[in-house]
Amino acid sequence: MYKKGLLALNGLMLIVMTSCGVSKSLHDIPNVSSFNSQIPDRQEIADTLFVAGTNRLMKNQQGLWELSVEGNPYQLGMVSGSLTHELFEKQEEALLGKVEEMVPSKFKQYMLRKILAWYNRKMYLHVPEEYKAEILGLSKYAGDTYDYVADDYLRILYLHGAHDIGHAFQDLALVGCSSFAVWGKNTDDGNLIIGRNFDFYAGDEFSENKLVAFVKPTNGYKFMSVTWAGMIGVVSGMNEKGLTVTINAGKSKVPMVAKTPISIVTREILQYASTIEEAIAIAKKREVFVSESIFVGSAADNKAVTIEVSPENFGVYEVANSEELICSNHFQSEAYTNDEDNLKHIAESHSMYRYQRMEELLNEAPKVSPEVAVDILRNKEGLDDELIGYGNEKSLNQLLAHHGIVFQPSKRLVWVSAPPYQLGAFVAYDLDEVFATENEKTTSLQNKTLMIEADDFLYTEAYANYEKYRVLSRSLADAIQNDGHLEPELLLEFQKANPNYWETYYLLGQYYYGKKYYTAAQNAFEKALSKEISTVPYKQDIQHYIKKIKRQLQ
Numbered sequence: 001m002y003k004k005g006l007l008a009l010n011g012l013m014l015i016v017m018t019s020c021g022v023s024k025s026l027h028d029i030p031n032v033s034s035f036n037s038q039i040p041d042r043q044e045i046a047d048t049l050f051v052a053g054t055n056r057l058m059k060n061q062q063g064l065w066e067l068s069v070e071g072n073p074y075q076l077g078m079v080s081g082s083l084t085h086e087l088f089e090k091q092e093e094a095l096l097g098k099v100e101e102m103v104p105s106k107f108k109q110y111m112l113r114k115i116l117a118w119y120n121r122k123m124y125l126h127v128p129e130e131y132k133a134e135i136l137g138l139s140k141y142a143g144d145t146y147d148y149v150a151d152d153y154l155r156i157l158y159l160h161g162a163h164d165i166g167h168a169f170q171d172l173a174l175v176g177c178s179s180f181a182v183w184g185k186n187t188d189d190g191n192l193i194i195g196r197n198f199d200f201y202a203g204d205e206f207s208e209n210k211l212v213a214f215v216k217p218t219n220g221y222k223f224m225s226v227t228w229a230g231m232i233g234v235v236s237g238m239n240e241k242g243l244t245v246t247i248n249a250g251k252s253k254v255p256m257v258a259k260t261p262i263s264i265v266t267r268e269i270l271q272y273a274s275t276i277e278e279a280i281a282i283a284k285k286r287e288v289f290v291s292e293s294i295f296v297g298s299a300a301d302n303k304a305v306t307i308e309v310s311p312e313n314f315g316v317y318e319v320a321n322s323e324e325l326i327c328s329n330h331f332q333s334e335a336y337t338n339d340e341d342n343l344k345h346i347a348e349s350h351s352m353y354r355y356q357r358m359e360e361l362l363n364e365a366p367k368v369s370p371e372v373a374v375d376i377l378r379n380k381e382g383l384d385d386e387l388i389g390y391g392n393e394k395s396l397n398q399l400l401a402h403h404g405i406v407f408q409p410s411k412r413l414v415w416v417s418a419p420p421y422q423l424g425a426f427v428a429y430d431l432d433e434v435f436a437t438e439n440e441k442t443t444s445l446q447n448k449t450l451m452i453e454a455d456d457f458l459y460t461e462a463y464a465n466y467e468k469y470r471v472l473s474r475s476l477a478d479a480i481q482n483d484g485h486l487e488p489e490l491l492l493e494f495q496k497a498n499p500n501y502w503e504t505y506y507l508l509g510q511y512y513y514g515k516k517y518y519t520a521a522q523n524a525f526e527k528a529l530s531k532e533i534s535t536v537p538y539k540q541d542i543q544h545y546i547k548k549i550k551r552q553l554q
Contacts, residue, residue: 028124029153030132035074042082049442050083057083060444062418062425065209068434068445070216073130077137077232080213087209087229089143094206095162096146109148116150119258120158126260126287127157128268130219134232135160142230160233161261162202164290177248177329178396179295180358180376181304182368184323191410194297194304195373196246197422198226198236201400210403212416212427214434214445220271222435226403226416233263234270240435241274242299242409248327250291250310251345259289265309266294275300280316283307291341295327299409308333324362328355348536350393357383357396370406370415370426374452377404378422382532389501390466393534397422399466415452423463426452469497469504476507480514502531506538509545522549 040053048059139152179196225237238244245266273279291310308315315335329351382388404422406415412431418424428450472494505528512521533539
């Protein structure tokens with residue numbers, strides 16, 4: 001296996017070194033000569049408040065950073081970079097910090113840089129010029145730590161594909177985002193309400209400094225999005241016309257070349273579309289390199305659809321004779337009816353389970369309000385309210401989300417979850433208020449009267465035990481990988497911290513198996529099988545362990 005890996009790597013390096021497309025991408029820098037490049041100087045009012053003319057960044061009482069910026073594309077990038085400079089460096093550290101640990105060799109870092117350049121060699125052809133200009137402005141404020149990965153501009157451009165690459169390469173552990181929309185008879189006033197969890201996890205540090213960005217571009221519509229420093233793409237957002245976009249990953253093959261990052265497609269939709277028809281037209285003209293459902297809600301249309309895109313296919317799913325749309329991580333449109341990857345994903349992953357759980361909870365709520373939508377996003381139980389363990393990927397609330405968000409498009413209202421996960425307060429923003437007037441620079445942009453309080457679960461022993469479980473699970477994983485020893489008392493404490501979760505017993509089984517405690521390992525694996533396991537491949541892996549153990553015990 002080792003020799004095969006070397007041969008494959010050498011072959012890839014040969015392709016990299018001889019690829020004629022790499023040089024052009026490395027030297028493509030957007031022309032920003034037509035843009036006014038003047039931006040106001042940043043003033044630090046406090047360690048949680050920075051101002052640059054009419055632009056500002058402040059951290060509110062709930063722990064969310066509020067960024068408000070305006071200008072042409074180049075100015076948007078520069079002023080965002082200037083205001084968020086410190087947060088920008090932290091996000092790079094969160095995303096790239098482990099690279100040096102994993103690849104300490106300078107030569108291997110050089111090889112990694114070449115492979116990255118080869119993989120992203122065509123991305124520059126698929127990103128609109130205005131967004132390249134914005135990324136260039138942003139890159140002026142990038143740190144120096146990761147210059148070995150790529151020059152500042154290229155590195156930040158590449159990082160906009162991190163969401164796509166994460167989905168494509170995680171495969172079995174596909175990020176489990178959940179979204180739903182209701183309208184008509186399902187809401188008090190008949191108008192659209194949308195709820196979604198963004199379960200993209202890149203470590204605790206990555207989620208520490210969430211940005212709620214309010215953007216006033218010189219072209220297109222004003223919009224808000226929930227994001228992070230260094231990111232101009234959109235994963236969850238709403239514009240001044242009441243058009244919303246969120247994204248849910250689909251099952252993807254490993255792509256061989258990067259094209260348009262999905263967050264750039266959704267940014268373009270949010271900035272330039274006011275109706276579902278306009279959103280579809282924008283999505284159709286972009287080539288993507290992973291499979292994704294773009295969940296679009298529209299105040300003008302008073303409904304929602306999913307635009308299902310992949311490198312080889314395109315479909316739109318619109319519910320017939322219904323006023324409820326649900327989306328997890330599989331495709332539903334006619335275009336994907338016979339798609340083998342999609343069918344396999346439905347059969348083997350946790351996507352359909354979460355879809356059915358959303359159906360169940362929506363059926364239990366005759367009328368959905370923003371408060372009800374938040375309750376659904378926070379739900380931790382399985383089908384029929386079964387206790388399936390905290391952190392289970394079959395839960396709507398997997399207790400790892402970057403954010404939860406609720407939209408009421410007709411009223412231009414949005415609620416964003418404060419940390420941790422979806423458990424903190426859902427902070428309310430009225431876009432009509434935010435964009436209509438010159439706001440006080442020293443006060444939060446939120447509408448405090450509409451805030452939805454933090455989940456009571458935060459103050460329970462069960463939550464404290466879950467946080468303890470997360471810490472202990474890392475210790476156990478480290479012991480499994482490095483043949484470490486853990487005291488029996490700690491193993492018992494670990495089990496008690498999350499007793500309904502299949503992974504608790506899976507990790508214990510792996511630990512005991514590594515120590516050749518085969519009877520204890522078998523008991524742990526059989527206990528895991530009695531729980532709600534998140535995917536078919538995990539279940540098969542446990543069954544494989546049990547077969548091996550039985551052979552050892554014969």
